[in-house]
Amino acid sequence: MVKCCASVFLSLLFLSLLSIDSSESYGTNDGLEQWGYVQVRPKAHMFWWHYRSPKRVDSGPTPWPTVLWLQGGPGASGVGIGNFEEIGPLDYNLKPRNSTWLQFADLLFVDNPVGTGYSFVENTSLLVTTDEEASSDLTELLKQLYNKNPEMQKSPLYIFAESYGGKYAVTLGLSVVRAVKSGDLKLKLGGVAIGDSWISPEDFVFSWGPLLLDLSRLDSNAAANSNSMAEKIKQQIEAGKYGQATNSWGDLETYIISSSNSVDFYNFLLDSDMDPLGAAASSSNNGLSLRRYARYLSMKGESPSDTLTKIMNGVIKDKLKIIPKNITWQEESNEVFMALSNDFMKPRINEVDELLSLGVNVTIYSGQLDIICATKGTEAWVQKLKWDGLKNFTNLARTPLYCDGSDGGTKGFYRSYQNLHFYWVLHAGHFVPYDQPCIALRLLKETTQSPASS
Structure with a gap:
């Protein structure tokens, strides 16, 4: 489904690039x-950044x-978005972020899958087409980083994900468990945390x-x-017609946008044009409606999206030094999305x-104001789990959550039984760390059992 001319262009483009030693x-x-x-596969290069x-x-x-932070999209850049707009040490204006997750953990950002952000492939035929292929590449990345680094091995790894990144996270979690058990990967998996994640598309579209x-x-x-x-999407999923279901998903989003006067899919309190990064729809060759990976930032002048693009292709690229000159960072790769379109649903x-x-x-966490991965849909798919602790989990009362030093009031709810933990985050949309940084820091500290003082 990727344009053939793009493949030819990339093949010619990368003839001019210097080879990159995966051990450097x-x-x-x-x-x-x-x-x-x-180099997670021959001619497939994944970029990582560890703090x-x-x-x-x-x-x-x-x-x-x-x-380890995994962004969604699919095709959205964790090195850019998650780092500079959500949890990293600096914001997109390169100012210190008071709510950085570095307060409680080391951070590892990746541009995943290959073809996203600074990561690249030398031919578009090397783009991943399934979540399992993405997890295989990520597992190879972790082997390269951890197996010869005893210092990193001492630190348990927690896979945190947002949006479509949740699908990567759970497939990667299983891949890591298998690789550790076989002795191919030397690390301790602390847990998997999925925030507003696209785990069950059927349950979300029905919500x-x-x-x-x-x-x-x-x-x-x-x-x-x-x-x-x-209902049509459900039938297509049940019949294994996932590509058709992806097209129907695009049709449904377009219908809801027109019928709701452009409600923002990532925060139902907003119209999409109220967000300077608004989720403007674009079309691919087959008419699939794609929505940009919106965030809720309020500022005057140029949009944060424009600012992020400028710094990633300017001062950040200059700082990193190793990004090939012909690589232009993009917030989201439509080519990566299209390559995964048959796995998307x-x-x-x-x-x-x-x-x-x-x-x-x-750990599951969900923003109250999200539509695309609405809490209603998340609760529905959780009830489909066959895990033997589900009944006891569901019967437990929720614990209210508060934040010290905030304006007071209930900020969320929490429920936990054995190894399943759920955070309901109030007043947050799709991007919980940005909308409710205090609660995000709390769930981070509790999930990782960080020894840092609050």
Whole structure:
């Protein structure tokens, strides 16, 4: 589905690039940052960026954690978006972020899958087409980083993901478990945390009509039509026609946008044109409606998206030094999305079930204001788990969450049983760390059992 001319262009383009040694890495003089490329497959190069926390505690009964952050899209850049707009040490204006996750963990950002952000392939035929292929590449990256680094091996790895990144996270979690068991990978997996994640597309599309009807963004006729379109998607998924289901998903989003006067799919309190990074639809060759990976930033003048693009192709690229000159960083790669379009609507509930059965800690967190991965849909797929602790989990009362030093009031709810943990985050949309940084830091600290002081 990728244009043939793009493949020819990339093949010619990369003839001019210097080869990149997967064993090489670069960093800052203080040792707090390190970055590099790993050739995860021949001619497929994945970029990574590791931050060592200045608050790191290396002694004591609880080891210092490392968070691997996986962005969504698919095709959105974790090195750019997650790093500079959500949890990294600097914001997109290169100013220190008070809510950086480095307070409680080391951070590892990757541009995943290959073809995303600074990562690249020398031929578009090397783009991944399934979540399993993406997890295989990520596992190879971890082998290159961890197997010869005893210092990193001491730090348990927690895989945190957002949006479509949740599908990568659960497939990667299983791949890591297998690789560790076989002796091919030397690390300790601390857990998997999936935020507003596209685990069960069927349950999410069925949540949109009822949710938006209750919110008065759809009337009863539009909600009924939405449900009918969702039923068509369900039938396509059940028949294994995942590519068709992806097209129908695009049709449903387009219908809801027009029927709701452009509700923002990532925050139902907003219209999409109220967000300077707004989720403007674009079209591919086959008419599939693609939505950009929106965030909720309010500023005057140029949009944060423009600012991020400028710094990633300017001062950041200059700092890193090793990004090939012909690589232009993009916030999101349509080519990566299209390559995964036949896997996009596949559910990954079984992978969550398997992680739970293996005893892996699984944390789910969901923003109250999200539509695309609405809490209503998340709760629906959780109830489909076959995990033997589900009934006890569901019967437990939720614990309210607060934040010290905030404006007071309930900020969320929490429920936990054995190795399943769920955070309901109030007043947050799709991007919880940005909308509610205090609660995000709390769930980070509790999930990783970070020894850092609050």
